[in-house]
Amino acid sequence: MNISLPHALAVWQRNLAMYRRTWKWNILPNFFEPVFYLMAIGIGLGAYVQQMGGLPYAAFLAPGLVCVAAMNGASFEVTYNIFVRMHFEKTYDAMLTTPVQPDDILAGEVLWAITRATIYGGCFYLVTTAWGLTPWQAAPWALVVIVLSGLLFAAVGLVFSLQIVTIDLFSFYFTLFLTPLFLFSDVFFPLAERLSGVWLWVAEALPLLHPVRLARLGFASRWSVVMLWDVAYILGVSALLLAICHRSIHKRLTA
Amino acid sequence: MVIEARNVVKHFGTRVAVAGIDLAVPPGICFGLLGPNGAGKTTTLRMVYGVTRPTAGSVRVFGIDVAVNPRAVRSRLGVTLQQNVLIEALSPVENLRVFGRYHRIPHDLLEERVEELLDFLELRSHAHVPVKQLSGGFQRRLAIALSLVNDPELLILDEPTTGLDPAVRLAVWARVRALRAAGKTILLTTHYMDEAQRLCDRVAIVAAGKVLAEGAPEELIAIHLAREALECECDENEVPALLDGLPVAHVLRTADRLTIYADDVASVAETIRLRDGGERRVMVLRPANLEDVFLALTGSTLEESQT
Numbered sequence: 001m002n003i004s005l006p007h008a009l010a011v012w013q014r015n016l017a018m019y020r021r022t023w024k025w026n027i028l029p030n031f032f033e034p035v036f037y038l039m040a041i042g043i044g045l046g047a048y049v050q051q052m053g054g055l056p057y058a059a060f061l062a063p064g065l066v067c068v069a070a071m072n073g074a075s076f077e078v079t080y081n082i083f084v085r086m087h088f089e090k091t092y093d094a095m096l097t098t099p100v101q102p103d104d105i106l107a108g109e110v111l112w113a114i115t116r117a118t119i120y121g122g123c124f125y126l127v128t129t130a131w132g133l134t135p136w137q138a139a140p141w142a143l144v145v146i147v148l149s150g151l152l153f154a155a156v157g158l159v160f161s162l163q164i165v166t167i168d169l170f171s172f173y174f175t176l177f178l179t180p181l182f183l184f185s186d187v188f189f190p191l192a193e194r195l196s197g198v199w200l201w202v203a204e205a206l207p208l209l210h211p212v213r214l215a216r217l218g219f220a221s222r223w224s225v226v227m228l229w230d231v232a233y234i235l236g237v238s239a240l241l242l243a244i245c246h247r248s249i250h251k252r253l254t255a
Numbered sequence: 256m257v258i259e260a261r262n263v264v265k266h267f268g269t270r271v272a273v274a275g276i277d278l279a280v281p282p283g284i285c286f287g288l289l290g291p292n293g294a295g296k297t298t299t300l301r302m303v304y305g306v307t308r309p310t311a312g313s314v315r316v317f318g319i320d321v322a323v324n325p326r327a328v329r330s331r332l333g334v335t336l337q338q339n340v341l342i343e344a345l346s347p348v349e350n351l352r353v354f355g356r357y358h359r360i361p362h363d364l365l366e367e368r369v370e371e372l373l374d375f376l377e378l379r380s381h382a383h384v385p386v387k388q389l390s391g392g393f394q395r396r397l398a399i400a401l402s403l404v405n406d407p408e409l410l411i412l413d414e415p416t417t418g419l420d421p422a423v424r425l426a427v428w429a430r431v432r433a434l435r436a437a438g439k440t441i442l443l444t445t446h447y448m449d450e451a452q453r454l455c456d457r458v459a460i461v462a463a464g465k466v467l468a469e470g471a472p473e474e475l476i477a478i479h480l481a482r483e484a485l486e487c488e489c490d491e492n493e494v495p496a497l498l499d500g501l502p503v504a505h506v507l508r509t510a511d512r513l514t515i516y517a518d519d520v521a522s523v524a525e526t527i528r529l530r531d532g533g534e535r536r537v538m539v540l541r542p543a544n545l546e547d548v549f550l551a552l553t554g555s556t557l558e559e560s561q562t
């Protein structure tokens with residue numbers, strides 16, 4: 001790795017300059033998605049559910065959806081947007097005529113994806129707090145979890161984006177990967193109560209599970225050693241995937 | 256030498272894009288790479304600024320090995336890519352600022368440069384209009400401005416005037432000359448031989464990844480052809496009789512046209528008229544140019560120039 005932080009920040013600033021022009025069209029659809037889930041499932045369906053995991057259903061749902069909002073923010077950025085910049089707009093070809101290096105681009109894009117995750121996750125957290133579903137005191141912890149979610153899903157999405165050659169394949173990523181992840185990662189129901197034995201261990205492989213558990217336990221101030229495992233999983237998997245990205249981005253951009 | 260490439264080779268899988276090119280570009284000149292589509296010009300440029308790693312051979316720019324220290328090399332050069340790469344939602348000024356940050360130019364200096372470049376490339380009238388609303392000529396000038404934002408010593412231009420109207424081409428040529436006069440070194444590619452002849456001190460004609468000829472344009476014309484050219488219409492079977500015994504340096508046939516190169520085409524024309532008897536054959540006499548050299552070296556039919 002050969003990252004120069006100032007150059008990575010220049011890449012980040014490019015996206016910020018762009019985003020300041022287009023955020024109105026970008027932010028709204030992605031932001032409203034978890035709000036709709038919260039309303040339909042938390043408030044609507046939740047009215048028929050007594051309690052889940054010892055909480056009113058909407059309160060059970062909220063921490064997971066904060067992570068989902070962060071996941072969506074990062075995912076759109078490192079899939080469609082990065083693909084367009086790389087293959088259609090040729091943004092990286094232009095950057096590579098300057099002292100910016102492929103690793104700086106990678107770092108800048110990951111930082112930017114985390115930024116988008118923070119904007120989406122953060123806004124959604126504020127909505128849930130205003131609603132009384134999450135405690136406002138948990139804000140610093142929410143930020144930590146959101147940044148970790150952003151990092152993890154930036155890394156996961158980037159690995160995919162740097163392998164594929166046509167933009168159509170992203171529908172597989174979203175429909176066959178992110179959607180099931182969203183549905184089966186402790187967000188809507190406690191996995192531990194539905195799975196048993198070895199399946200519980202297998203479920204630990206699901207990436208979204210870890211930020212969701214961090215959020216749910218942390219928001220309730222039920223600190224536990226399992227959270228160390230969650231943080232280690234997120235950091236370890238991100239590092240591994242970004243190492244793969246480092247190799248593929250060189251192959252892609254400097255052929 | 257500002258650029259020194261030694262026996263540079265680039266393979267993409269089994270395809271050979273560059274098959275061993277040597278380049279030596281001294282400071283302060285404008286050097287042109289000419290060649291048909293797919294000749295390997297863009298690939299050669301990419302190896303010069305170090306974004307593509309040669310399969311074999313080495314490239315030194317400013318005496319620095321680009322493979323070893325690309326950042327140091329690229330901070331001192333500017334590149335205008337064949338395709339414009341602009342942020343369409345942003346204005347020219349914002350595009351220049353974004354690009355300036357890739358070079359880490361301090362804020363005040365960057366603002367100064369932006370102002371200079373708005374004047375130098377005549378961008379001021381639409382300095383704050385989103386790029387997507389601007390004409391092709393304006394966008395191309397902005398693309399060139401971006402490559403000058405770090406005040407480079409070496410400017411690399413990949414087909415700077417392709418697709419531009421004549422007025423914009425003239426304007427771009429004037430800027431290139433001004434930059435050269437200011438002591439910058441310029442490496443450009445073009446498909447326009449008139450452009451090369453007007454701008455370049457030296458050119459290299461490339462085809463299928465090899466340099467076929469290199470030198471000053473007039474030198475190449477003199478070596479490979481002759482000072483003057485005579486074009487006339489004539490049938491295939493007439494050619495031997497027509498040319499028999501004439502002091503001709505080179506002949507080029509394209510479809511129904513024959514071009515004869517000689518140092519004194521007027522006397523050749525005279526002889527042809529005598530041989531034709533009273534019949535008036537249409538003949539055009541003109542100085543030989545780089546386009547003639549290019550066609551003579553790379554072939555004038557599409558089949559021949561395919562790589």
Ligand SMILES: Nc1ncnc2c1ncn2[C@@H]1O[C@H](COP(=O)(O)OP(=O)(O)OP(=O)(O)O)[C@@H](O)[C@H]1O
Binds near residue numbers: 299
């Ligand atoms: N990344 C790549 N992968 C595979 N082949 C490539 C790649 N880049 C270039 N080539 C091939 O290498 C050859 C030279 O391409 P290059 O773009 O350097 O030509 P060029 O002289 O710039 O042509 P043009 O005048 O059309 O711009 C072509 O056959 C091209 O298809």
Ligand SMILES: [Mg+2]
Binds near residue numbers: 296297298337413
């Ligand atoms: Mg080209």
